[in-house]
Amino acid sequence: MTSARFPYSLRDPNAGETGYAPLLPLNLESNGVSIPVSALLDTGATVNVLPYTLGVNLGFVWAAQLINAQLSGNLASIPTRLILLNGIVNGFPSVPLAFAWTQTDNIPIILGQVNFFAEFDVCFYRSQRAFEVTPKP
Amino acid sequence: MSLAELLPKVEALPRGEKFRLVRLLVEELEKEEADDVTKIIPPNQSYPVWSPFDAHEAAAAMQKMLDAAKEKATL
Numbered sequence: 001m002t003s004a005r006f007p008y009s010l011r012d013p014n015a016g017e018t019g020y021a022p023l024l025p026l027n028l029e030s031n032g033v034s035i036p037v038s039a040l041l042d043t044g045a046t047v048n049v050l051p052y053t054l055g056v057n058l059g060f061v062w063a064a065q066l067i068n069a070q071l072s073g074n075l076a077s078i079p080t081r082l083i084l085l086n087g088i089v090n091g092f093p094s095v096p097l098a099f100a101w102t103q104t105d106n107i108p109i110i111l112g113q114v115n116f117f118a119e120f121d122v123c124f125y126r127s128q129r130a131f132e133v134t135p136k137p
Numbered sequence: 138m139s140l141a142e143l144l145p146k147v148e149a150l151p152r153g154e155k156f157r158l159v160r161l162l163v164e165e166l167e168k169e170e171a172d173d174v175t176k177i178i179p180p181n182q183s184y185p186v187w188s189p190f191d192a193h194e195a196a197a198a199m200q201k202m203l204d205a206a207k208e209k210a211t212l
Contacts, residue, residue, distance in 0.1 A: 069195035098199040
C-alpha cells in the first residue's frame with residue numbers, strides 16, 4: 001500500500017459540521033515505549049508540538065532536554081524544549097519526528113511542517129470528510 | 138400568504154415604496170445570514186489558536202537536530 005485514507009474525526013459533537021478535523025492515528029515511540037495517539041494535521045503549524053504529559057509517558061525527562069525553543073501565538077509564553085522520537089503511521093516505515101515539547105496539556109498533538117509534512121504528503125478531501133497520507137518518495 | 142397572492146399588491150405599490158420594500162428584504166436576509174454565522178461562531182468569545190505559526194527559529198533548531206540524528210545513524 002502506498003497511501004492510506006483516513007476519515008475526519010468529530011472533535012466537538014456540539015459544533016456540528018465544523019466540529020470535524022483531520023486527526024491522524026499514529027504510534028509515537030521512544031525509550032522503548034510505544035503509544036498510540038491521535039494527532040491534528042495542521043498545515044499552518046511551523047513545527048510539531050507535543051503536550052507535556054505525553055512526553056513524560058514516552059519516557060522523556062524535562063530537565064534532561066537541553067534545547068530550548070520559542071514558539072509563537074498562544075504557545076509563545078509556555079516553556080518548550082525539543083525532543084526527537086519515532087512515528088509510525090498505518091504500518092508505514094518508522095520516521096524520525098522532532099517535536100516541540102511544551103509544558104502544557106491544554107493542546108492537541110500538532111503535526112506541522114517541521115517535520116511531519118516533510119515526511120508525508122497529505123491530501124485533504126474536506127468535502128468528503130477524508131484525507132490521504134503517503135510517505136515521501 | 139403566498140408569493141402569487143402578494144405579487145399583484147407589490148406591483149401596485151408606488152415606485153418609492155418598491156425601493157423601500159427591496160431594502161427591507163435585503164436587510165432581513167442579511168440579518169438571517171448573520172444569525173446563521175453567529176450560531177457557528179458565537180460573538181464575544183475567545184477562540185484560542187494553538188498553531189505555532191511562523192516559529193522559524195524553533196523549526197531551524199529542530200531541523201538541525203534531525204540532521205544530526207540522521208548523520209549519526211549513517212556513521
